[in-house]
Amino acid sequence: MTETTAPIPHKQIGVAVIYNELGQILIDRRPEKGLLGGLWEFPGGKIEPNETVEECIKREIKEEIDIEIEVNDLLIIVDHAYTHFRVTLQVYNCRYLSGEPRPIECEEIRWVTIDEITQFPFPKANIEIIKALNNKKLDK
Numbered sequence: 001m002t003e004t005t006a007p008i009p010h011k012q013i014g015v016a017v018i019y020n021e022l023g024q025i026l027i028d029r030r031p032e033k034g035l036l037g038g039l040w041e042f043p044g045g046k047i048e049p050n051e052t053v054e055e056c057i058k059r060e061i062k063e064e065i066d067i068e069i070e071v072n073d074l075l076i077i078v079d080h081a082y083t084h085f086r087v088t089l090q091v092y093n094c095r096y097l098s099g100e101p102r103p104i105e106c107e108e109i110r111w112v113t114i115d116e117i118t119q120f121p122f123p124k125a126n127i128e129i130i131k132a133l134n135n136k137k138l139d140k
């Protein structure tokens, strides 16, 4: 007997770690309903065909939070398998430029320090990102 299993979706995501002038990082809480509901994340979303990761990140941050940012260097690429899908998160260090953050596609937004980040529940895939942020802090 042969069993056919549909391949699980693999999402390519651009993610922004946005720093303000105080060195705080912007995090947002995902909508209560739906995938990974109510968990905190770094803003971002799916990379569309014909756009670069940098373009994706700028577009998503404008759509979700309505601010302008500068996309700088790559922090880390994280591959993670959840039960029903896989994600590749391409995480870039970014700098806040202008605009008043508004929670357009999320429940709420906060500026937090790296030390405060551990108090917020994040999805599993974010453990590696937060580790990378802590290592970066130790380098300084």
Ligand SMILES: Nc1nc2c([nH]c(=O)n2[C@H]2C[C@H](O)[C@@H](COP(=O)(O)OP(=O)(O)OP(=O)(O)O)O2)c(=O)[nH]1
Pocket: 011, 013, 014, 015, 035, 036, 040, 041, 042, 043, 044, 045, 046, 087, 089, 123, 124, 125, 126
């Ligand atoms: N933006 C962002 N996404 C994350 C993080 N950690 C993490 O596991 N993800 C996952 C959750 C989502 O499956 C995916 C982001 O995709 P998305 O926000 O564009 O859209 P979604 O899958 O929630 O919604 P949909 O368009 O498929 O309905 O990456 C993170 O820190 N930031």
Ligand SMILES: [Mg+2]
Pocket: 043, 044, 045, 046, 064
């Ligand atoms: Mg998103």
